[in-house]
Amino acid sequence: MRAVAPLLGGRIPVAVLELTNVSRHFGAIQAVNDVSFSIEPGEVVGLMGDNGAGKSTLVKMIAGNFRPSEGSMKMDGAELVLHKPVDARRHGIEIVHQDLALCNNLTAAANVFLGRELRKGVGPFSVLDYATMYRRAGEIFKELKSETRPRDLVKQMSGGQRQAVAIARTMLSEARIVLMDEPTAAISVRQVAEVLNLIRELRGKGIAVVLISHRMPDVFDVADRVIVMRRGRKVADKQIARSSPEEVTGLITGAIEQVA
Template sequence: MSEYRLEMHDVVKTFPGVKALDGAQLKLRPGTVHALMGENGAGKSTLMKCMFGIYHMDEGEVLYEGEKVQIKGPLDALNRGIAMVHQELQPIPERSIGENIYVGRYPTKKAGPLTLIDHEKMYEDAAKVLEEVHLNFEPKAKLGSLSVSQMQLVEIAKAVSADCKVLILDEPTSSLTAAEVEALFTIIGELREKGVSIVYISHKMDEILRISDEVTIMRDGQYIGTWASKDLTTDFIITKMVGRALSELYPARGNTPGEVVFEVEDFTSINPKSFRHVSFQLKKGEILGVAGLVGAQRTELMEGLFGLRAHTAGRIKYKGKELKVNQPRDAINNKIAMLTEDRRATGILGVLSIADNVSIASLDQYLIGGVMLDDAKIENLVQENVAKLSIKTPSSKTQIQSLSGGNQQKVLISRWLANNPDIFIMDEPTRGIDVGAKYEIYCIIAEMAKQGKSIIMISSEMSELIGMSDRIMVMCDGRVTGIIDGKEANQENIMTLATQFE
């Protein structure tokens, strides 16, 4: 019997213009949590997609329970006991929870010459699986009735239902609340006790050091090394991931907030359960952090200010002049930009090129005779932003969906910078991005503030808010419960305000 349940040796995978994997390695022991770490673009997800049969390796070999195997596709992987929960969910919201759990492998029954789906067995089995992973959901309920975080937990139930021996979790906590993270860790602990080998991909150092047994680090598609988690520190992991020491997690800032340029007064949603009576001011060249727990209505407030959600009361002023913002076009015309929370769902245009994604919000500035696009000017704009924001891409014609999360985020920032906004709303600008790319995003934000642009930054990472903000506005249950000077902010006073429910 092999010491390892699954081994990947010398894996090479090349896409047009990019060598995504170059001699990558991974060895999984039974009954362990093996963290796979690296910057965005390091090749982690690509390696896992090779393991799961989504991609076929150009070179290398896979040994499963001591035998060399070729995994022909995801169904082949599932049949072998290898399951994967992807970072980007692809749910079928109009179908039931049970149908989503068993999609592609429904239990069947004979009805004369016909083979039909055995719905009764499917829902019985789904109920057992949900109970096994401590989810109190009705199997017949529509998946679309759940929140994004609950859908993520259903995906984990789906993997468990396959009776897997290897479970790949790609950024499983990116959408989960603190309580849901604890529930997930309980499930992981139970699976580990049953002998399941778990691959855990995350950028969250505290999670990695808490839950993993071993850590493998990748960089630029190459294998850097594997270590026992108990021997590691955050500084060591960061150094191995980025190839250099990050002496500071946040850049020095040269911005000096000036006069008030943006005012919100008594802003209230049309939805009585959303934001209400919100008032605050934003200064020129200021980074205003926005803190709050899940359900605080931070995103909803910012979408309201950008014209994506209706409001029944309140005023928005820019440089003393009242603005009428009833749709995003009104906000854009008034030099307001918004980087949305979910870059996949509401940010990138996945099948379009980087050039298309950068220029889409400012095409009217690149017209010849008012009717034809000036491709040369658009290409200059893209190349300028690729250089300025250090976007890693083979070409401006590359589809944006093929880039890493950090590079996608830089492209989206470029989109709005092309409009030269004065007010830039950023909702979770570093979610799902590795520590090296985070630092680069922080530098971009700091430079914008230094240039006099005003930034509103929502973040669920307390350290990020404290490290980057001049002031922090805290919300709870749709209301502003306080504003803290950045120099005085700490986790305790932020959490005190974030839990001031009515």
């Protein structure tokens, strides 16, 4: 049986993230329209929809890339206002982008610690602590069961290895929410299984995960709930156990208009 979000002291946990009537438009284009949902600690929510459904725009608002045009966001019951991605990171919101946002000319370890480099020494005499960064990156890749090596250059890596580097970044900080945009696209079957196991590990640590994916088997394998979007609107928000791949496919294509 799939694990569910843990109870805190026997009480129903407060939603770690809550969106209320959130919309985002770009001029006359309405990318996200009046979307509300919440996610609890340790809950995995699959976010599905066709291309242009508004999934990525919604996630980018949570990640601080865009501000909502209308509506509000709350974290732990308090208003959440994000002006830029670094604000989201300060609140414990981490994202694995679909394009991975890696620097091809740097090593795996340098990419993992990009913007959060470790230093040793004091004041003007401090230098980058490469040894510790290589060692810690190696430990993370081992936890992920990835063949990626800390000293390898990203430009020489396979798609699966690049994904492992991007996911490893989220394990550096004490994330409250991890947003994953198509993390299992263009990687091998074995590496898909590793990514799904990582998501289970995050859930076990009480970290909420929002998983954007076109891969129906992945969502139904690891998610607790599935949210379906079409043309910028939320058309379903259901427990995985109460839905089916056929129903979700119908919602995505419009064969089924909307479900409670």
